[in-house]
Amino acid sequence: MFTLPKLPYDYAALEPTLSADTLHTHHDKHHKAYVEKTNELATKAGLDGGPLEEVVRESAKASDKRLFHNAAQAWNHAFFWDCMTPKSAAPTGELKAAIDEAFGSLDAFKDAFVEEGFNHFGSGWVWLVTGSEGLKVISTHDADDTLVKDGLFPLLVCDLWEHAYYLDYKNDRKGFLKAWLDRVANYAFAGKQLAASEGQGDGFRYPSPSANDDSSDRRAAPGEAERPQA
CATH class of the missing domain: 1.10.287.990 (Fe,Mn superoxide dismutase (SOD) domain)
Structure with a gap:
């Protein structure tokens, strides 16, 4: 279970x-x-x-x-x-370099992420992903998709369903996305995911059915991290 x-x-x-x-x-x-x-x-x-x-x-x-x-x-x-942390800090190292290469700057990435999420019609998710074309921002609709089955490797995601933000932001999705990126986005986690996509370390995996309720292990066993398809 x-x-x-x-x-x-x-x-x-x-x-x-x-x-x-x-x-x-x-x-x-x-x-x-x-x-x-x-x-x-x-x-x-x-x-x-x-x-x-x-x-x-x-x-x-x-x-x-x-x-x-x-x-x-x-x-x-x-x-x-x-993808969230109370100690959010700006991207560093390979993640910063990859963001600069793909978007030009951290601010440009944030603008692209916010616009993709804000303009997404209805419920869904907005993602920072990597794959054969490098880093890009995409969105997926409702519960109809997940990157588990796609040829992309997820680095960061924000929930666009209203239950994720309505109590705090009402219908201000753009305000929510801006605050999320600036204050709680876990760029350290995204950096680890980027490294895992390149075969360095383990990527995110859901806790196995055999894990007990106190397990905090959310990483793949060595060699089991999902890889982006070419």
Whole structure:
């Protein structure tokens, strides 16, 4: 059975950017519901016991939309929690160099990220990814997609569903995205993901079904990190 990963920080740690009320609602209700439904549907589909990444891929191949939507959302949310930190700091090293090469500057990257997320119609996710074409910003719709099954490697993601920000920002999605990038975006995590995409270290993986509730291990075993396709 998959478990709901604990937040890597206290519920109030991201205030005032995101309130404790928002995180309690988002994590304890929305994410929990996706995990519980994934467990129920994966068992029926005979996919329980394996990694969540496998459930996402196999349900997509089988066109099992209910299982795919819930499994993909469970994975996306777990990745999202690690994309935030109460100690946000500007990108450094290879990530900074890659952002400068792809976008021209950190500010230009932020502008592109905000505009992609703001102009995304309806619910979904806005991502910083890397692949054969280098770094770029993309968005995915609703629960219909996840980078687990795409030829891209995720570095950073922000949730565009209203439950992610409405309690704190009402309908000001642009204001939310700007504050998110400036105050809580975890560029250190994104840097580790970039290194993992190049075979240096381990990338993000959802905790295995065998992990206990206290497990904080969200990294792949050596050699198991997902790689971007050429």
